[in-house]
Amino acid sequence: MNLEAPPLGRVSHVASVPFGPELVVERFRLENGLEILLCEDHSAPVVAYHTWYRVGSRHEREGKTGLAHLFEHLMFNETENLPAGTFDRKLEEAGAESNAATWLDWTHYNIAVPKEQLRLVIALEAERMARLVLRDPQVSSEKEVVANERRYRVEDDVEGAVSEVLWATAFREHAYKWPTIGWMADIEGFTTEDCQAFYQTFYAPNNATIVVAGDVNYANLLPRIQSAYGALPASELPLEDVRPEPAQDEERRAELTKPTATEKLAVGYHSPAMGDFDHPALSVLAEVLFGGRASRLHQLLVRKLEIASDVRVFVGPFRDPGLMEIYASARTGVTAEALLEALDQELDRVCEERVGEDEIERARARMELSVIAGLETADGKASTIGFYDTVLGRPAAAFERLDDLRRVGPSDLRRVARRYLRRTKRSVILVRASAGEKQEAAA
Amino acid sequence: MTSSLSISDTPLLVESSRELPLVHVSVALATGAIEDPAGKDGLTRLTARLMRRTGGGMTQQELDTRIDSLGGSLGADIAHSTLSFNGTVIRRNLESFFGLLADVLVRPGFAEAELGLLLRETEAELVESRDNDRALARRWFQRRLFDGHAYARSVSGRLSTLPTLGHPDVLELYRRTWVGGNLRVALSGDIDTEQASSHVARLVAALPPGPARPDAVPDPAGPVGRRLVIVDKPERTQTQILIGGLGTHPHDADHIALHVANTVLGGTFTARLMNEIRSKRGWSYGAYSNLPYDRHRQAFSMWTFPKATDAAECIKVELSLLRAWWEKGITARELAWAKRYLVRSHAFSVDTATKRVGLALDALLYDLPEGYYERYLERVKGVTLGEVNSAIRARISLENLLVCVVGTASEIADGVRSAIDDLASHEVIPFDAD
Numbered sequence: 001m002n003l004e005a006p007p008l009g010r011v012s013h014v015a016s017v018p019f020g021p022e023l024v025v026e027r028f029r030l031e032n033g034l035e036i037l038l039c040e041d042h043s044a045p046v047v048a049y050h051t052w053y054r055v056g057s058r059h060e061r062e063g064k065t066g067l068a069h070l071f072e073h074l075m076f077n078e079t080e081n082l083p084a085g086t087f088d089r090k091l092e093e094a095g096a097e098s099n100a101a102t103w104l105d106w107t108h109y110n111i112a113v114p115k116e117q118l119r120l121v122i123a124l125e126a127e128r129m130a131r132l133v134l135r136d137p138q139v140s141s142e143k144e145v146v147a148n149e150r151r152y153r154v155e156d157d158v159e160g161a162v163s164e165v166l167w168a169t170a171f172r173e174h175a176y177k178w179p180t181i182g183w184m185a186d187i188e189g190f191t192t193e194d195c196q197a198f199y200q201t202f203y204a205p206n207n208a209t210i211v212v213a214g215d216v217n218y219a220n221l222l223p224r225i226q227s228a229y230g231a232l233p234a235s236e237l238p239l240e241d242v243r244p245e246p247a248q249d250e251e252r253r254a255e256l257t258k259p260t261a262t263e264k265l266a267v268g269y270h271s272p273a274m275g276d277f278d279h280p281a282l283s284v285l286a287e288v289l290f291g292g293r294a295s296r297l298h299q300l301l302v303r304k305l306e307i308a309s310d311v312r313v314f315v316g317p318f319r320d321p322g323l324m325e326i327y328a329s330a331r332t333g334v335t336a337e338a339l340l341e342a343l344d345q346e347l348d349r350v351c352e353e354r355v356g357e358d359e360i361e362r363a364r365a366r367m368e369l370s371v372i373a374g375l376e377t378a379d380g381k382a383s384t385i386g387f388y389d390t391v392l393g394r395p396a397a398a399f400e401r402l403d404d405l406r407r408v409g410p411s412d413l414r415r416v417a418r419r420y421l422r423r424t425k426r427s428v429i430l431v432r433a434s435a436g437e438k439q440e441a442a443a
Numbered sequence: 444m445t446s447s448l449s450i451s452d453t454p455l456l457v458e459s460s461r462e463l464p465l466v467h468v469s470v471a472l473a474t475g476a477i478e479d480p481a482g483k484d485g486l487t488r489l490t491a492r493l494m495r496r497t498g499g500g501m502t503q504q505e506l507d508t509r510i511d512s513l514g515g516s517l518g519a520d521i522a523h524s525t526l527s528f529n530g531t532v533i534r535r536n537l538e539s540f541f542g543l544l545a546d547v548l549v550r551p552g553f554a555e556a557e558l559g560l561l562l563r564e565t566e567a568e569l570v571e572s573r574d575n576d577r578a579l580a581r582r583w584f585q586r587r588l589f590d591g592h593a594y595a596r597s598v599s600g601r602l603s604t605l606p607t608l609g610h611p612d613v614l615e616l617y618r619r620t621w622v623g624g625n626l627r628v629a630l631s632g633d634i635d636t637e638q639a640s641s642h643v644a645r646l647v648a649a650l651p652p653g654p655a656r657p658d659a660v661p662d663p664a665g666p667v668g669r670r671l672v673i674v675d676k677p678e679r680t681q682t683q684i685l686i687g688g689l690g691t692h693p694h695d696a697d698h699i700a701l702h703v704a705n706t707v708l709g710g711t712f713t714a715r716l717m718n719e720i721r722s723k724r725g726w727s728y729g730a731y732s733n734l735p736y737d738r739h740r741q742a743f744s745m746w747t748f749p750k751a752t753d754a755a756e757c758i759k760v761e762l763s764l765l766r767a768w769w770e771k772g773i774t775a776r777e778l779a780w781a782k783r784y785l786v787r788s789h790a791f792s793v794d795t796a797t798k799r800v801g802l803a804l805d806a807l808l809y810d811l812p813e814g815y816y817e818r819y820l821e822r823v824k825g826v827t828l829g830e831v832n833s834a835i836r837a838r839i840s841l842e843n844l845l846v847c848v849v850g851t852a853s854e855i856a857d858g859v860r861s862a863i864d865d866l867a868s869h870e871v872i873p874f875d876a877d
Contacts, residue, residue, distance in 0.1 A: 022462075043462045044794035085722060089713045093780055095787020098712075114790040144725025151681040152728055152748055158574050259677045261570050261875060294507035303503070303560060309567035331567045358512070365514040369533060372463055372514075376795050435573075435677070435875065 001223050008032035008205075009230015011222055017396045020375070025385055025395045026218060033206025033234045036225060037385055037395050039213040041378055047214035048112040048382035049121045051129070052390045054209075055202040056105045057182075058175040058320070059240065066146065066182015067190065067198050069102040073142045074195060075109065076100075080131035084138060087124060094120050097379070102180055105319045106390045112379045115215045119224060125210075126228035129203055139192045147188065150181050158258045159327065162266045162429050169252050170268045170323055170427040174245040204235035211386040211395075214378035245270070245321065248425045257432040262309070264431035265336040267343065268323040269420050271315055274391050279315070280404040281412035282420055286313045286324060287363035288355055288413070289346065294362065296346055305342055307334045319391055324420065336430040344423075351417045354410050364405050371398050445796075445803045446636050453647045456629040456803045457639040460796035464534040466632040467797045468541075470548060470646070471527035472625050473808050474656045477593040478616060483607055485565065485600015487620075490613045491519035491526055493561055497554050499546030506543065515540045517547065523594050524658070524738045525808045526620075534633040541642045549649040551617065555610050562605055569602055573875055576849045577748070579674050580683035583872060584847040587672050588687065588742055592663040602877045622653025629804040631796040662739045665689035666845045668867030671860060675852035676874035682754040682850035686761055687744030688840050693736045693811050697834035699822045704831045705734040706781040707773045708764070709745055715764055716745060724760075726753045738809050743839055751850055755858030758846065762863065769841055772832030785823045849874070 002010045014027040019039055028036040057068050078084040091098050094117040100109045111121050154160040164179045171177030181187075212221055248270060258264075272278045290297050290313035301308035310329045316322025328339045374380045388397035448455040479486045495517065496503040510517050514533035519526065528548065532540040572578055582597065589595035600608070626647065630639040665688055691701050709716035709732025720730035727747040735741045745765065749757040773781075793799050802816045848859055852871050860869055 041462075043460070044790070046790050046794050085713065085718065089780075092711050092713055092784045092788075095784060095790060097788070097791050112791065114787050117787070141722070141725040145721055145728055148681065148726065148748070148750060149728040151750055155680045156576055260574050262567075292507060292511055294504050294511055299504055302564065306560075306563060309564070309571045329567075329571050332570060358508070362508055362511045365533075366511050369514040369516060369531065372465055372533065373531060375463060376465070376797065378794070 001226065005226040006230040008233065009226040011226055017394075019385065019396045020399055023381075027395070028218075028222065030205065030226065030229060032229070032232055034229050035209040036222070037209060037211045037389060038216075038218055038221060039381055039385060040217055041213055041381060042215050044378065045115045045215050046112055046378050047115045047118050047212060047216050048110065048378040049118065049125065050111070050211040050382040050386045051109045051125055052209045052211065052386045053107045053202060054105075054207050054390060055107055056103050057178065057180040058104050059202065060175065060178070061241070063186060064190070064194060065178040065186045066180070067194060068107055069180050069182060070142060070146050070187065070190060071195060071198055072100045072102045072107050073146060074134060074138065075128050075132065077138045077142070078133040078135070079127045080133060081127060087128065090120065090124065096121065104176055104180060104322075108386065110379065110383065112214075118216060118221075122224045122228045126232070129205070129208065129229070130232045132199060132203070134192055134195045134199065136192050139190065139195055143187055143190055146181070147184065150184060150187065153181065154179070158260050158264060158431065161258065162256065162264060162327070162431055163325065165254055165256060166266045166268045166325065166427055166429050167323065169254050169429065170248070170270065171245055173243040174320065175243070176245070176318070176320065176322060201235065201238060204237070205229055205232045206234035207237055209386065209389060211382045211389070213382040213385065242320075251423050252427040253430065254427070255430045255432060257434050259435045260431070260433045261435045262332055263330040263334065263336040263433050265328045265330070265339040265343070266429040266431070267326040267340070268427045269422075270425050271322055271324040271420055273319060273321050274317045275319070276321075278416050278419065280401060281408045282324065282416045283315050283367070284360060284363045284405060284408045285350070285355075285413045285416055286315050287366055288359045289313065289350065290326065291363055291366055297343065300346055301328060301339065301342055307331055307338055307342065317391065340428065347417070347421050351414070351421060355413045357410070360408065360410065360413070364408070367405055368402055371402060445799050447803070448636070448640060450640060450644050450647050451652075452624055453626045453628060453643070454807055455640065455643050456800050457634070457636045458631045458796040458800045459635050460632055464633050466532055466534055466537050466630065466634045468530045468544065469527050469629045469801070469804055470544070471525055471627045471629070471804060471808055472620055472656075473525060473627060474620060474625065474658065475522045475524050475526045476596055476598040477523050477658070477660050478620060478656070479596055480612075482604060483612060484597045484604040486608050486612055486616055487526060488519075488521040488598055489561065489565065489600065489608055490616045491521055491528070493553055493558055493613055494547050494551040494617070495519050495528070496561065497552035497557050498543065498548075499550050500552040501546065503557060506546070509543055510540070513540050513543075517544065521598050523596070523598065537634065541646070545646055545649060548621065548646065553610070553613055553617070558610055558613065562608065565600060566602060566605055569599060572599070576676065576679070576681075576683045579676070579874055580685050580847055580849045583672055583674050584685040584687070584744065584845060585742070587670065587847065588666060588845045589663045593660045594663055594737075594739070594741075620656060621650060623647050623650050624652065624654040625656050626650070627804060627807045629800045631800040658738055660739060662692070663689065665840075666843050668842065669844045669863055669865050670846070671863060671866055671869035672845065672847045673852050673856055673859065673869070673871045674847065674849040674874050675871050676849055677851055679751060679849070679851045681748055681750050682848050682855060683748050684754065684758060684761075685744050685746055685847045686758070686765070686844060687742050688844050689838070690734045690741050690743030691736060691838060692740045693809065693815065695838070697830060697837060698736075700826050700830040700834035701838050702734060703778065703781050703785065703823065703826050704768070704773060704835050705732055705743070706785060707777045708732045708768050711784060715768070716747070716761070719760060719764060720747055720749075720757060726757050736809060751854050754848065754850060754855050755862040758859060758862040766841060769835055769839060772835060773828070775828050778826070778828050778831060782823055782826070786820050789820060
């Protein structure tokens with residue numbers, strides 16, 4: 001299939017990687033650097049076609065935050081061969097499910113179509129990788145849409161606002177300190193030239209991976225990809241201006257007041273990168289402490305003490321060290337400090353007392369179910385493959401992670417508890433309730 | 444291919460798939476929060492949650508630990524007309540999982556201490572839910588649109604109704620609803636028909652026999668005139684807006700035609716609403732119209748969330764789009780496009796065994812017309828332009844509309860009121876009202 005391909009479109013088979021007990025991911029690479037991961041799955045007549053660009057909000061700079069996310073929106077606009085509004089219209093006409101997401105490390109475009117529509121998707125994705133048209137009217141309109149998205153997710157959402165403050169408090173150097181959606185002033189200040197420069201820098205075949213999962217085989221897929229992307233040149237990717245976060249040596253606190261009836265608490269402990277040896281163990285520990293209604297903190301805060309209505313955790317799955325975020329909502333009349341005091345007692349305990357095998361087994365089983373359940377659709381498979389390949393460089397790392405989880409024992413949990421759950425390494429956000437004050441005053 | 448069986452009058456749907464070592468199970472009742480007695484909003488949900496926490500006489504922690512440790516999940520979903528326990532488990536633990544499922548459904552302990560805990564937890568959740576502006580908009584839209592009808596009830600209950608829900612209420616509701624004839628069961632995944640039948644037979648045998656619960660709820664009347672409800676919440680930079688009225692009934696002859704019409708108005712990312720509100724004006728991150736079905740006529744609604752200063756103009760544009768859709772209908776080109784979209788995208792409604800079984804279960808739970816999903820593609824393809832445009836005028840009213848806006852009333856109320864012609868009534872409700 002290389003005989004008729006343009007020079008940059010010559011394809012090489014790089015590796016075959018088992019993906020669970022039944023499936024295989026085949027890795028191919030075009031001469032221009034475009035990676036292709038194919039997972040044949042003939043269980044339904046559909047195909048998921050995902051494009052992962054290795055650019056996220058970490059590649060932005062102060063004053064230009066939110067550019068990667070704004071750009072994700074602009075990618076659905078005009079191209080040289082498609083007038084504005086045509087891209088989505090064609091996809092919908094093909095029966096596609098389509099969306100996109102931007103986060104700290106990556107931008108991800110996901111399309112799933114009935115298998116007979118695959119040719120269209122390849123053509124559309126290649127078109128916007130190379131021939132996007134950026135003009136002032138579209139950029140202005142999309143800035144307004146993103147500003148409204150920010151109002152929805154942050155300004156008028158207590159948890160969104162708190163999370164943003166938590167990360168900005170915990171990080172002072174690393175680009176993880178600003179929100180992916182960007183600060184409002186930065187969103188309002190973007191120019192069309194900013195967007196054009198971003199596009200020329202990061203949207204190129206050698207900064208992307210295409211993940212295809214579903215009812216297709218390589219003999220049908222690869223010639224089409226070669227034809228669509230084979231003439232696109234690689235770009236010279238800039239050396240990333242990474243600023244490692246200095247070690248935190250004292251607790252940081254911030255307070256917010258929000259129109260909510262009850263106080264909230266957010267705590268962020270610096271956590272290891274997704275590829276770190278400690279990440280699986282910390283994830284199991286988080287599950288023991290916060291995962292589900294049988295977890296220690298749910299039992300303590302929601303049921304025994306009845307001081308919280310909800311408590312949750314999230315361990316960041318990022319390329320660089322991130323945060324283990326804890327979020328709790330107090331019940332009426334309970335302070336955020338009371339939540340923190342109870343939380344601290346349980347976290348101190350886990351640093352000193354052995355976690356039982358039964359608790360670890362419960363946590364592992366929950367995580368195993370989550371991984372397997374995420375693989376039911378072609379779209380789920382493509383998301384899993386693309387995410388792990390983008391963050392860890394290994395498309396089947398979801399299954400490696402399950403093996404890692406099986407090896408985690410009580411000593412590992414004690415180690416990561418003592419290493420990461422230290423008060424000097426955390427940031428605490430206390431949310432005061434202005435609506436609650438008003439109610440009490442009225443009463 | 445979904446197999447349709449019957450175990451002692453309980454319908455059982457099974458579809459095997461060996462792709463993953465997972466089994467999904469849904470045990471559903473063809474009745475839901477409409478069973479709540481007057482003034483006892485939340486009783487059906489409370490009962491289901493109490494079952495989930497006290498199965499087999501276990502404590503909540505014991506039960507959750509056991510389910511989690513099997514690599515399983517089990518939750519109760521309660522709507523107005525249906526109630527279902529939905530579970531998933533890793534195949535190797537299916538036997539144990541079914542044992543726990545039977546504990547929950549057939550042998551709930553209904554411990555009084557747990558009921559007290561659950562009531563206090565529910566109260567805290569209701570207070571917490573006021574942080575969610577979108578949920579507030581939905582709640583008040585539903586309440587005012589279906590005023591006086593069972594669909595106006597709060598499935599989760601209200602702060603004023605929770606104290607009225609007692610242990611005897613829970614026991615009585617359980618006795619009334621959990622009978623063999625009221626049950627519908629669906630299984631999918633790594634299980635065959637024989638295994639499924641065996642498990643379900645044991646479950647059904649342990650429940651008392653009894654007929655399906657009658658659904659005596661009348662069709663809702665809907666709003667009279669144009670009504671405005673502003674849910675007043677401080678410091679809102681944005682608004683949440685729902686505009687609508689009565690919608691469709693699955694047994695309407697023009698049900699599919701109206702579904703096609705709605706696709707053109709606001710059913711997709713490139714539909715008229717999104718095009719005018721988001722793409723052209725940048726006013727709202729999302730702009731959709733919605734036309735759900737239920738056993739009785741449900742709502743039609745348009746949803747946007749513009750910033751506070753754009754709210755009035757956004758409502759004007761939405762109302763003008765609604766009028767144009769109603770008066771001029773959709774075009775032949777739009778019809779052809781909508782048909783292609785609906786027919787092709789249906790592939791994603793049936794791309795897993797669980798989804799296919801889910802549609803078959805919905806058909807049973809909602810009393811859908813015979814062959815509703817089997818003939819869905821054929822019916823979409825067969826709809827004519829005349830049928831679509833007649834359906835809009837027959838089912839959607841421009842005069843009888845409810846506009847529900849969550850925002851800061853002092854900043855938006857005057858503008859929003861003036862944006863609605865022929866406004867018959869308006870009210871302002873504090874966001875923390877019960």
